[in-house]
Amino acid sequence: MEWFQRLTSIYDIIRPVVDIAILAFLLYKAYDLLVKTQAVQLVKGAGFLALFYGIAYLFKLTTLQWLLTILAPGLFIAIAIVFQPELRKIFIRLGQGELFRPDSKPRIGQLEAVITAAEILSQERRGALVVFPRRINIKSITETGTRINGEISSSLIVAIFEFDGPLHDGAMIIQNGRITAAGCFLPLSEQQDIRKSFGTRHRASLGMSEQSDAVILVVSEETGAISLAVDGKLYYDLSPIEVQRKLKELLDRGVRSGDSEPKAGSVEVAMDSTLDDGKDVFVER
Structure with missing residues (x-):
């Protein structure tokens, strides 16, 4: 039993380090999840x-304390209702166990091939939908x-989105540096x-995001505009460089769409806010 006692003593030494390391990792993942959603x-x-x-x-403001105590439950319920889409994303990620997997992303050359294909399709007024999954499983x-x-190539992407092709109206999925599926x-x-x-x-791009x-x-297909949808927002009519x-x-980096603004001249369509007449708000950058 001497070896067991030695093992126990070693564990007692490293246990605080392991405890802190696991806690730090969980806090980082929790913050990463909150930011992404x-x-x-x-x-x-x-x-x-x-x-x-x-x-x-601290300052014994009894009236304010009483008011906050009364309002707090209702406010938390209201917050849960307002942020229901974000909370749904959190539970989806937890349920699918995708939080601990590394992001899969195409290389720079592959991204350039996608952008080149998008430019060609834009000039020829051919519609396209390309999905880049990150952590949530979209199997x-x-x-x-x-x-x-x-393999990702501009010619293959253009060919898939040819007019009257069998896969033209669906979405293409690019994952792990390859075109995994089309017509989705x-x-x-x-x-x-x-x-x-x-x-x-x-509408489909927003729904997926x-x-x-x-x-x-x-x-x-109508205007040739190239746009990006992420986290329920649509960045409309961006230049290829943007x-x-x-x-x-x-x-x-898996950052939120709001963390990086498009360059001057582009337009963000804020789909979650409207003007008095019900039209979408366009924020000129």
Whole structure:
């Protein structure tokens, strides 16, 4: 039993290090999850209320304490309702166990091939939908299309989105540096205030970005505009340089769409806010 006692003593020595390392890893993953789902705003709101309550307790502001105590349960319920999409994303990620997997992203040369194909399709007014999954598993979406498992090349992408082709109307999935599938069906957005001028592709790109953390590239068949959808927001009519820069940033670091603004001259379509007449808000950059 001497070896067991030695092992126990060694474990007692390293146990605090292991404990702190695991806790730090879980805190990092929790922060990463909150940032990617935009639920960090929920945490900020809760922290703001806690700060006010702490001030009221410290300075013995009994009336403010009483008011916050009464309002707190209702406020937390209201926050849960407002941030319901973000909370849904959190539980989807936890359920699918994708939080601890590394991001899979195409290389720079492969991204350039995708952008080149998007430019060609834009000039020829051919619509396209390209999905770049990040951490959330979209196997159910991939299975709705045709397996390709081909190398990423601009000629193959253009060929797949040819007019009247069997895979033209569906979405292409690019994952692990390869074209994994094409002709896939994406869920349509549940947002009610989407511009009527946006067709099925834009609605599908928004729907996919609402239900996953994927980044979706859209080429409009009507206008030729190249756009990106991520986290339920649509960055409309970006230049090829902007698309490449933003795609690389999103796929490299998995940042939220709001962390990086398009360059001057581009337009962000804020689908979650409307003007008095019900039209979408366009924020000129």
